[in-house]
Structure formats: structure tokens, C-alpha cells
Amino acid sequence: MDLDLRKLRYFVTVAERLHFGRAADELHIAQPVLSRQIRALEQDLGASLFTRDRHGVELTDAGRQLLADAGPLLASTHAVRRRVSAAASGKRRLMVGFRAGIAVIPAARAFEDRHPDVVVDVQRIEGDDQAAMLLDGRIDVGYVRLPIDEAGLRVTPLYTEPRVAVLPAGHRLAGKEEVTEADLAGEALVWHGVPSTQPTKRPLPNAGYQVRGVDETLEHVAAGRGISFLARSASVFYSHPDVVYVPIPDLAPDQVCLAVAAWHASPVVDDFVTAAQSTAEITAECGNYEMWQLGGDAVSRHA
Numbered sequence: 328m329d330l331d332l333r334k335l336r337y338f339v340t341v342a343e344r345l346h347f348g349r350a351a352d353e354l355h356i357a358q359p360v361l362s363r364q365i366r367a368l369e370q371d372l373g374a375s376l377f378t379r380d381r382h383g384v385e386l387t388d389a390g391r392q393l394l395a396d397a398g399p400l401l402a403s404t405h406a407v408r409r410r411v412s413a414a415a416s417g418k419r420r421l422m423v424g425f426r427a428g429i430a431v432i433p434a435a436r437a438f439e440d441r442h443p444d445v446v447v448d449v450q451r452i453e454g455d456d457q458a459a460m461l462l463d464g465r466i467d468v469g470y471v472r473l474p475i476d477e478a479g480l481r482v483t484p485l486y487t488e489p490r491v492a493v494l495p496a497g498h499r500l501a502g503k504e505e506v507t508e509a510d511l512a513g514e515a516l517v518w519h520g521v522p523s524t525q526p527t528k529r530p531l532p533n534a535g536y537q538v539r540g541v542d543e544t545l546e547h548v549a550a551g552r553g554i555s556f557l558a559r560s561a562s563v564f565y566s567h568p569d570v571v572y573v574p575i576p577d578l579a580p581d582q583v584c585l586a587v588a589a590w591h592a593s594p595v596v597d598d599f600v601t602a603a604q605s606t607a608e609i610t611a612e613c614g615n616y617e618m619w620q621l622g623g624d625a626v627s628r629h630a
Contacts, residue, residue, distance in 0.1 A: 330371070330400075331367075331368065331371065332400075332401070332404060333364075334364050334365075334367060334368040334371070335368070335393075335397055335400070335401065336401060337350075337354060337361055337364045337365060337368070338365060338368055338376060338390075338393065338394075338397065339394065339397050339398070339401065340353055340354055341361070341365060341377070341384070342376075342377075342386055342390060342393075342394045342397075343394075345383065345384045345385065345386075346383070346384060347361055347362060347365075347384065365377070372389070372393070374387070374389035375387050375389065375390075376389055376390035376393060377390055398459075399459050399462065399463040400463070402459075402460070402463050402464075402465050403463035403464050403465070405465070406422075406463065406464035406465045407464065419442075419444055419445045419446065419595070420445065420446045420447075420448055421438075421445055421446070421447050421448070421467050421468070421595060421596070421599060422448045422449075422450060422465070422466045422467045422468075423435070423447055423448065423449050423450070423466065423467065423468050423469070423470070423599070424449075424450050424451070424452040424457065424460055424461070424465075424466035424468070424469035424470065424471075425449060425450075425451060425452065425469070425470040426451070426452060426453075426454070426457065426470060426471060426472045426561075426583075427451065427540065427541045427561045427564060427565065428541075428557070428558055428559075428560035428561030428562070428563065428564045428565075429470040429560060429583060429610065430560075430610050430613035431447075431449050431470065433606035433609040433610050433613070434599065434602045434603040434605075434606045434610065435447045435449075435602075437602040437605060437606050438598060438599050438602040441598055441602075442595060442598060445595060447599075450465075450466060452466065452469060452471075453519075453539055453540045454472065454475075454519055454520065455519070455520075455539060457469055457471045457472075457475055457586070458471075458475050458476045458477075458478075458479075458480065458586075461480060461586055461587065461588045461591075462479055462480070462588050464588070464591075467587070467591060467593070467596055467599075468585060468586070468587050468591075468596055468599055468600065468603075469585070469586045469587075470485075470583060470584075470585060470603070471583070471584050471585070471586045472558065472581055472582065472583055472584075473581075473582040473584060474520075474524050475584070475586065477586075479588060479589050479590070480586045480587065480588060480589060481586065481587045481588075481589055482584050482585070482586045483584055483585045483586070483600060483603075483604065484582060484583075484584050485583050485584055485585055485603065485604065485607040485610070485611075486583050486607050486608070486610070486611040487580040487581060487582050487583070488558050488559050488560055488580060488581050488583065488611060489558075489559045489574065489575075489576065489578075489580055489581075490526060490556045490557060490558055490559065490575060490578045490579070490580065490581055491556065491557055491558075491559055491562050491572040491573060491574055491575060492506055492511065492554060492555075492556060492572070492573045492574075492575045492578075493544065493545070493548050493554060493555040493556060493557055493562070493570060493571075493572060494548065494554050494570070494571050494572075494573060495548055495549060495550075495551050495554075495569065495570065495571075496549075496568070496569045496570060496571050497551075498554070498571070500573060501571045501573070503573055504573075504574070505573060505574040505575065505576055506573050506574075506575050507575065507576075507577050508527055508528060508529060508575070508577055508578060511531065511554060511575075512529065512531075513531075513532070514531055514532075514553065514554045515531065515532055515533070515534035515535075515552065515553035515554070516530075516531035516532065516533055516534060516553050516554060516555065517534050517536050517538055517544055517547045517548055517552055517553040517554065517555045518533060518537075518538070518555065519537070519538050519539060519540070519544065526556055526578055526579040526581070527556075527578065527579075528579075531554075534547070534552050534553035536552055536553065538555075541557065541561055541565050542565075544557070545565065545567040545570050546567075548567075548570050549567055549569035549570050556575070556578060557572070558581035558583075559574075559581075560611075560613065583610075583611070585600055585603050585604070587600065
């Protein structure tokens with residue numbers, strides 16, 4: 328049985344809204360039509376996806392599983408359309424993902440020396456979607472930060488960089504030239520992952536705030552909800568009037584790698600990997616200075 332992508336898109340809209348009427352309005356179709364399409368999808372899959380009663384609409388276990396799987400699948404079809412459209416227009420494109428603070432332009436400039444006909448697009452990615460975006464084809468190659476689930480990926484270490492403590496401007500340690508892990512004992516931690524991914528030897532108590540990306544981290548720290556840690560380069564690229572960065576030399580360094588989906592065999596991708604390796608030292612040093620400006624006809628930004 329082939330999965331109908333149109334029905335899948337309808338399902339995702341209902342699952343995200345948990346309301347058939349609002350989902351139908353967003354999809355610009357009649358509600359009875361949407362309900363029939365969802366029932367047809369349930370019949371195709373042999374599973375009930377929603378429970379409906381007078382209290383509202385809820386996802387079943389099967390529905391939650393389908394919602395988790397549907398995002399990467401639909402994103403992959405979008406990536407296929409993008410690549411086919413680019414090929415039809417005669418343009419060759421390479422989509423490069425990067426985590427906050429990592430400069431792509433050194434590798435892009437080295438790469439375009441060999442491939443002046445290839446347009447390099449860049450897109451910022453977050454830690455919780457860096458593997459998924461590689462596996463479903465939304466990006467062709469990614470500058471990632473460990474940890475990452477390496478299943479189905481080829482991961483090449485590039486360099487390490489120090490981390491800094493992210494503190495509220497009024498914090499008792501904000502004026503220090505550097506701090507230690509012991510100095511921060513007992514501090515609540517605003518973190519983007521599970522406790523096992525914390526870079527500290529002595530995990531700090533979680534503040535209860537799950538953040539996604541540097542911007543959210545800075546806002547929570549500025550509000551006094553806890554401290555956090557960033558790679559030094561991210562602290563150069565991002566500033567906040569109510570946050571200070573203090574070096575923490577005894578913290579485990581951040582590991583920057585280049586990742587490609589194992590299935591993605593392409594001489595163009597291989598050449599970008601080579602360019603990234605040859606410019607790794609330059610890329611690492613970009614974190615010590617002001618942000619590199621993206622320029623030239625061969626580079627465009629989708630952040």
C-alpha cells in the first residue's frame with residue numbers, strides 16, 4: 328500500500344490543530360471532505376489516528392507515531408521537488424546546514440573554485456533536527472555539533488572549540504575573567520537536551536525549561552531562570568544586553584563535525600567535504616572574530 332501524501336498532509340494539519348474545523352479552514356477544504364480523507368487514511372493504515380468525543384480531538388498512540396514520522400517524510404518530498412526544480416532550471420545547488428556560530432563561507436569559497444557552476448545555499452539548523460534534516464534530504468551536508476545520532480550518517484570531525492558559561496548580567500560571577508565548574512555548583516541549567524548531553528563532569532540541576540536554539544537560551548538566561556553553556560563561536564555571533572559570557576576552561580570542549588547522509592553519494596558533496604576539511608582551521612578561527620559576511624553570487628542564505 329502506497330501512502331497518499333495528500334492525505335498525510337491533511338492528517339498533519341489536523342494533528343497540529345487538534346480541531347477539524349480549523350484544519351479544514353487552513354487547508355481551504357470543506358470539513359466533511361477532510362473528515363472523509365482522514366477516515367480513508369485510517370482505513371489505508373488499518374489504525375485509528377484520532378479519538379473524537381465531546382471534549383475534543385486527541386491523537387491515539389498510532390496517531391502520535393504517524394505525526395512523528397510524517398514531518399521528515401513530507402520534508403523529504405519537498406527536498407526532492409527542490410532538487411528536481413533546480414535541475415530543470417539548469418542550476419546546480421548544494422544545501423549546507425550549519426549550527427549557530429559556525430562560518431560556512433571559508434569552505435564555500437574554496438568549493439566554488441572547483442565548482443563555479445554550483446550555487447551553495449546555507450540554512451541554520453538546531454541540535455534536535457540536524458540528523459533528521461540530513462537523512463530526509465532537506466540539507467545535503469551539515470556542519471553539526473556533537474552529540475548527534477550517527478545512525479545512517481557519515482560524520483567527519485573538523486575541530487574543537489572552548490565553551491563559555493552564559494550568565495544573567497546581574498549574576499554573582501558575571502564580572503569574573505573565567506569560572507570553573509565548581510563555581511557553578513547548584514546553579515539551575517537551561518539546556519537544549521537531556522541531562523546526559525550536558526558537557527559538565529558534574530551535571531547541574533535542570534531548570535525545567537526545554538529550549539531550542541541560541542535565541543531561546545539567551546532569553547531564558549536573561550530572565551534569570553538559570554545559566555547555560557555555548558560554544559565560544561556562538562557567543563561571538565550572538566549578543567544580548569542582559570547576558571554575559573564568561574570563559575570556563577575546565578568544561579569539555581565543543582566538537583564540530585561535518586555530516587552527510589550515508590546514502591548521499593555525490594562527487595559534488597565529496598568535494599565540499601574536502602573543502603570543509605581544508606578550511607577547518609580558518610573556520611575555527613572565525614569564532615574568535617566578528618561574523619563573516621556572506622557575499623557573492625555563489626552563496627545565498629536561508630536562515
